[in-house]
Amino acid sequence: MKLKQAMDEFDIDEAKLADVIDEAALPSGDYPYDKRLKRSTYEETLLALQVELVKLQSHLKQSGQRIVALFEGRDAAGKGGTIKRYRENLNPRHTNVIALPAPSDREQLQWYFQRYVTHLPTAGETVLFDRSWYNRAVVEPVMGFCTPQQTQTFLGDVPNFERMLSDDGIVLFKFWLNVSRPMQIKRFHERRHNPLKAWKLSPVDLRALNKWDEYTKARNDMLTRSHTEHGKWTIVRANDKRRARIGAIASVLDAMDYKGKDKKLTGDIDRKIIMSAPDFLSRIDADE
Numbered sequence: 001m002k003l004k005q006a007m008d009e010f011d012i013d014e015a016k017l018a019d020v021i022d023e024a025a026l027p028s029g030d031y032p033y034d035k036r037l038k039r040s041t042y043e044e045t046l047l048a049l050q051v052e053l054v055k056l057q058s059h060l061k062q063s064g065q066r067i068v069a070l071f072e073g074r075d076a077a078g079k080g081g082t083i084k085r086y087r088e089n090l091n092p093r094h095t096n097v098i099a100l101p102a103p104s105d106r107e108q109l110q111w112y113f114q115r116y117v118t119h120l121p122t123a124g125e126t127v128l129f130d131r132s133w134y135n136r137a138v139v140e141p142v143m144g145f146c147t148p149q150q151t152q153t154f155l156g157d158v159p160n161f162e163r164m165l166s167d168d169g170i171v172l173f174k175f176w177l178n179v180s181r182p183m184q185i186k187r188f189h190e191r192r193h194n195p196l197k198a199w200k201l202s203p204v205d206l207r208a209l210n211k212w213d214e215y216t217k218a219r220n221d222m223l224t225r226s227h228t229e230h231g232k233w234t235i236v237r238a239n240d241k242r243r244a245r246i247g248a249i250a251s252v253l254d255a256m257d258y259k260g261k262d263k264k265l266t267g268d269i270d271r272k273i274i275m276s277a278p279d280f281l282s283r284i285d286a287d288e
Contacts, residue, residue, distance in 0.1 A: 029180025030283075031239040032272040042242040048265055049249045050089045057090050057126070059258035064123035066170045069252060070132040073177035074215060075205045076187035078241045082177065083128045085245045086252075096121070099130035112136060112154060113161055120170065133158065134174075137222040142214045143204065155225045162231035171256070172231055175248050176223065177238040178280070181212055220284065223277040233277035240273075247273040 027034040060067065069086075071079040080099075087095050098119045107115050113133055121127045131139070136154040140146040165172055179187075188209070191201040208215065227233045234251055238244035251274055253266035 025180070025182040025186040026239050028182040029178075029239065031180060031183075031237060033240060033243070036240045037242040037246075039242075042246065045246050046085060046242075046249075048262070049246065049253065050085070052253050052262060052266055053086065053090060053249065055260050056253060056256055056258050057094060059256075060126065061094060061124040066121040066123065067126040067173070067252070067256075068121060068129070068165065068170050069126070069173040069175065070129045070134065071175050071177065071248075072131060072134050072138070073175075073236075073238065074179060074184055075208055076184050076191070076200075077177035077179045078238045078244050079130050079177055081241055082175075082236075082245045082248050083130055086128060086249055090126075094124060095126045095128065097128050097130060098132075112150075112157075120165070133161075134222060134226075137226070138215060138218045142211050142218050143207070155222070158226050159228050159231065162226075162228065166230035173252055173255070174226075174231060174233045175236055175251075176219070176233055176277075177236045177244060177248075179238050183239045185209065220281060223281060227277040235275045235277060235280040237273050237275070243270060243273045246270075250274075 026036065059065070071083055073079050083097055087097060096119070098116075100115065100119075103115065116129075116133050119127060119129075133154075136146060136151060137158075141148065141151045162172060188201060188205065191197040223233050234248075236244045236248050236251075247270055250266055250269050253261070254269060
């Protein structure tokens with residue numbers, strides 16, 4: 001199905017899309033800034049944090065520690081861009097990005113976590129999941145790709161699964177990149193009209209536009225039931241991709257100990273951008 005046909009079918013009004021392609025999208029959803037981080041500041045800070053990531057990778061190789069980082073969020077939240085900046089100066093042999101396609105017929109008959117387990121890191125490695133097993137908690141139920149019972153079973157099982165990872169020594173980070181509805185629409189519009197980004201936009205993405213409230217409910221249920229001591233969620237308010245990338249990377253670095261760590265840099269986390277799941281849920285009316 002062509003994108004234009006999909007937009008017509010799902011009643012996406014291009015005139016309404018154009019109305020939000022302006023600066024008003026950035027501070028929407030109670031976002032705390034009305035301007036993006038200056039490019040010069042962003043690039044300087046990002047480079048410094050990437051140097052810290054290289055130090056961390058060296059430490060992981062020497063110590064055998066393992067990191068798994070999950071990047072979740074609505075479509076166009078900035079997951080891929082954040083992962084790209086995390087990995088771009090690291091040795092790809094030791095930092096893997098996993099973005100799995102829809103499960104095969106065989107995988108649909110397996111234990112749900114099985115296809116993710118095969119991608120977990122070995123000693124010294126980092127694995128970055130661009131969407132993860134949490135598909136079963138948000139995307140799949142909202143889009144009708146699983147049954148309500150399958151989602152409930154998953155939410156009951158996932159704390160024990162993640163406890164197993166923690167008990168085995170894996171350091172787990174779970175990020176939810178949160179964007180406002182006007183910002184999501186703005187980014188969809190940009191993708192639709194940019195030939196270099198058009199591949200990022202699918203009819204499924206467009207269907208999701210009309211399911212905003214369903215996604216919100218599923219996300220809140222997921223955060224409530226799967227935020228545990230050994231599997232804490234970190235919320236990244238991501239209307240500004242620059243601040244989101246810096247905040248997510250700094251959060252990983254701040255939690256890890258490694259030789260030569262610049263604690264002043266890695267500990268300088270913008271708490272207007274980075275927050276815990278309980279804090280986020282307590283102010284959900286303001287954000288949504």
